[in-house]
Amino acid sequence: xxxxxxxxxxxxxxxxxxxxxxxxxxxxxxxxxxxxxxxxxxxxxxxxxxxxxxxxxxxxxxxxxxxxxxxxxxxxxxxxxxxxxxxxxxxxxxxxxxxxxxxxxxxxxxxxxxxxxxxxxxxxxxxxxxxxxxxxxxxxxxxxxxxxxxxxxxxxxxxxxxxxxxxxxxxxxxxxxxxxxxxxxxxxxxxxxxxxxxxxxxxxxxxxxxxxxxxxxxxxxxxxxxxxxxxxxxxxxxxxxxxxxxxxxxxxxxxxxxxxxxxxxxxxxxxxxxxxxxxxxxxxxxxxxxxxxxxxxxxxxxxxxxxxxxxxxxxxxxxxxxxxxxxxxxxxxxxxxxxxxxxxxxxxxxxxxxxx
Numbered sequence: 001x002x003x004x005x006x007x008x009x010x011x012x013x014x015x016x017x018x019x020x021x022x023x024x025x026x027x028x029x030x031x032x033x034x035x036x037x038x039x040x041x042x043x044x045x046x047x048x049x050x051x052x053x054x055x056x057x058x059x060x061x062x063x064x065x066x067x068x069x070x071x072x073x074x075x076x077x078x079x080x081x082x083x084x085x086x087x088x089x090x091x092x093x094x095x096x097x098x099x100x101x102x103x104x105x106x107x108x109x110x111x112x113x114x115x116x117x118x119x120x121x122x123x124x125x126x127x128x129x130x131x132x133x134x135x136x137x138x139x140x141x142x143x144x145x146x147x148x149x150x151x152x153x154x155x156x157x158x159x160x161x162x163x164x165x166x167x168x169x170x171x172x173x174x175x176x177x178x179x180x181x182x183x184x185x186x187x188x189x190x191x192x193x194x195x196x197x198x199x200x201x202x203x204x205x206x207x208x209x210x211x212x213x214x215x216x217x218x219x220x221x222x223x224x225x226x227x228x229x230x231x232x233x234x235x236x237x238x239x240x241x242x243x244x245x246x247x248x249x250x251x252x253x254x255x256x257x258x259x260x261x262x263x264x265x266x267x268x269x270x271x272x273x274x275x276x277x278x279x280x281x282x283x284x285x286x287x288x289x290x291x292x293x294x295x296x297x298x299x300x301x302x303x304x305x306x307x308x309x310x311x312x313x314x315x316x317x318x319x320x321x322x323x324x325x326x327x328x329x330x331x332x333x334x335x336x337x338x339x340x341x342x343x344x345x346x347x348x349x350x351x352x353x354x355x356x
Contacts, residue, residue, distance in 0.1 A: 078095050100117035123138050132148060164180065194211045226243055233250050295312045318330075
């Protein structure tokens with residue numbers, strides 16, 4: 001009877017301190033129930049008795065920290081403190097948590113899901129291929145603009161004092177390299193502009209039509225009285241940028257000359273005719289000048305006052321030899337030397353000018 005009891009005890013993995021009348025049994029470790037049922041100091045799966053138990057098989061979700069696991073909360077639910085792959089919730093663990101846009105389980109950038117668990121794109125805070133900068137926002141003008149290029153003229157984003165920005169530094173394409181629209185006065189010389197100083201001030205070297213300050217550029221500046229933008233004379237504004245007129249230094253129209261001054265007798269008189277008797281300007285030894293060659297009108301064609309002795313026979317004068325000498329053929333009363341002309345000459349004892 002004692003031998004049968006011993007066999008039964010062995011088959012049931014019972015450690016007996018005695019059999020037969022004094023049989024005492026110790027509990028078997030239950031691997032499915034928490035506790036150290038066999039009182040050997042090792043509970044459940046820590047007990048070698050449970051080494052082959054299904055409950056103690058390695059695997060995420062078994063509520064046991066197996067090798068390679070960061071945590072194991074006994075379920076396969078994400079976002080509860082221990083994700084379903086038994087890693088703690090964090091970017092790069094391969095499980096997409098509520099605060100992540102993606103999680104591909106690595107820290108490689110530019111592969112679609114970057115190391116901060118945002119989708120690869122400008123504005124996600126990660127500089128990837130094609131980006132020069134990425135500050136994680138879509139604000140422009142803060143140093144890194146919303147196209148992930150440093151804030152600056154030519155990056156394609158209008159910021160600060162820029163009026164335009166076409167993303168290049170090419171001039172004359174509508175938006176010039178200083179980020180102002182192509183045009184005279186923007187500070188960039190383009191097209192037919194001879195200069196461009198970026199302002200609309202005239203007379204400063206580059207006028208507001210983007211030509212160098214000069215007579216004939218169409219902009220009156222400095223001492224110019226006018227500027228019609230051409231070199232034509234007699235059109236109202238002559239090529240020295242003075243109004244078309246006698247005395248402006250440009251002979252035009254009926255002017256015979258124009259020396260640009262009002263001095264008479266210097267070769268070109270104030271009426272823009274050559275200094276000469278008959279030009280209407282008394283000069284030099286001229287006693288008068290009425291601008292014509294008519295004699296007997298007060299100022300004769302030799303520019304002396306109409307009178308006997310001026311060398312011009314006029315009115316009732318029979319002759320006028322321009323002197324007061326008698327007996328030379330034309331006496332000083334402008335009659336031919338002869339008896340009866342009122343001037344005793346030659347062998348005449350007298351001459352009373354009549355035949356009575």
